[in-house]
Amino acid sequence: MISKKRALIYSIILVIVTIICTSMFQITLGNKVIISKNLYELYSKYDKLLGLENVIESEYYQKVSEEDLIDGALKGLFEGLNDPYSQYYTSDEFQTLKEQTSGSFVGIGVYIGVNSENDKITIISPIEGSPAQKSGIKSGDVVVKVNGKSIESKTVDEVIKQIKGKENTTVNLTVERDGKEIDFDITRKTIVTKSVSSEVKEDNIGYLRITSFDENTYKEFKENLSNLKEKGIKGLVIDLRDNPGGLLDVCVDIADDLIGEGTIVYTKDNSGKKEYYKSDKNELDMPMAVLINGGSASASEILTAALVDNNKAIAIGETSFGKGLVQSVKGLKDGTGYKLTTAQYFTPNDNYINGKGITPKIQEKDKNKQLKLAIEYIQEEIK
Incomplete structure (x- = not known):
């Protein structure tokens, strides 16, 4: 008996083929149909997929899970993009993804991504106070093994799945740092x-640290900024070091409260269509500096560029991670979902930072000196 999931896949294939049939040349001669080469190749392609599935089910040396085969085929569709940020998720994996932006989850507390310079899966940043941070994991560590098994050729999400597990269980993480x-x-x-x-x-001088852009971040930001204002601050340091990013709309809301009227960021899709995110006239009218480093990625870079390009702040620290791609996350009716890179983003000054990052105006590697320099800059500005 055919499963519901397989029936759905077959139905989708049938619909695709049927639609294409209506737009492709075909001639009926007696009891024969002459079809175009493109249509023949389309039939052959899907026939190959289904044929190989039958071969595996009948000849593979172990019992095969039909669910796993179909999930694997769907994952392969996204893996064919060779994009580390696009992924198909099973229902369990998609639930994990949603947890990552909700502000509560079970894990070791670490954000990982692909380093554009070497294509290696790298620790973007450990979450403050997390088991990962307490154990000594640092930004820039390259993930080599999980529980003794190499993660070579694995996607970011596959590695996350290996790292995650039940509460109070232990995972062994092997990282490469300084060649060791x-x-x-x-x-x-x-x-x-x-x-x-x-x-x-x-x-x-106010100091405001943002560690990620999650569902509750904008509310927390407003509360913290309001408290700082009530205490009479004359300038503000925004610390985005080791902030791996998160939700674009949250980042845009925060920038809107800071920069005044202007462009926050714009995106460009595969057709060249641009979408601009603008801010209103409301602004924080005081000197500002933003701290960044190699762990500042994605939404952190959007906020930094919005502040810098609109001449509202200077950046201090180290060159940021360099992720200039926008992902759309969609859930499907059966609980599965996907994340797909749908656009590139550009700073207000038309810079595309993917693989390059943002180079701060004042460069400093020493973490303690970075904050000191930011305070000194604002002190000069408010004199």
Whole structure:
């Protein structure tokens, strides 16, 4: 008996073929049909897929899960893009993806991505106070193995799936740092992320740290900024170091409260169509500096560029990660879903930073000196 999922796949294939049939040349001669070469190749392609599935089910040396085969075929569709950010998700994987932006999940507390310079899966940043950070995992560590097994040729999401597990269980992570491999045994815990924190530094200079752009980040940002204003701050340091990014709309909302009237970011899709995200006249009228490093990626880079290109702040620290691609995340009715890179994003000054990052105006590798320089800059501005 055919499964519902397989029936759905077959139905989709049939619909595609039927639609194409209506637009392709075909002639009926008696009991024969002459079809175009393109239509013949289309039939052959899908017949090959279904034929190979039957071969595997009948000849593979172990019992085969039909569900796994279909999921594998769907994953392969996205893997064919050779894009580390596009992925098909099973229902369990899609639930994990949603947890990552909700602010609560079970894991070791680490964000990973593909380093554009070497195509290696790399730690973008550990979450503050997480098991990963406490164990010694650092931004820039290259993931080599999970539980002793090489992750070579694995996608980012496949590695995340291997790292995740039940609470209070342990995962062994092997990373490469400075040419040496280091092993870490890390216990998985429930991670409840608070993405925004703040305090007042000397000379009434506000310090506001954003660790990610999640569902609750904008609300936390507004609360923290309001508290800083009530304390009479005269300038603001925004710390985006080791912030791997997150939700674009949240980043846009934050930028809208800071920069005044102008362009925050614009995207361009595969047809060349541009979509501009604009801000209104409301702004934070005081000197600002933004701290970035190699762990600042995606939405962090969008916010940084919005502030810098609109002459609202200067960037201080190290060159950012360099992720200038926008992903759309969609859930399907059966609980599965996908993430697909649908556009490139450009800064207000038309810069495409993918693979390049943002180079700060004041470059400094020492983390402690970065904050000191930011405070000194604002002190000069408010004199």
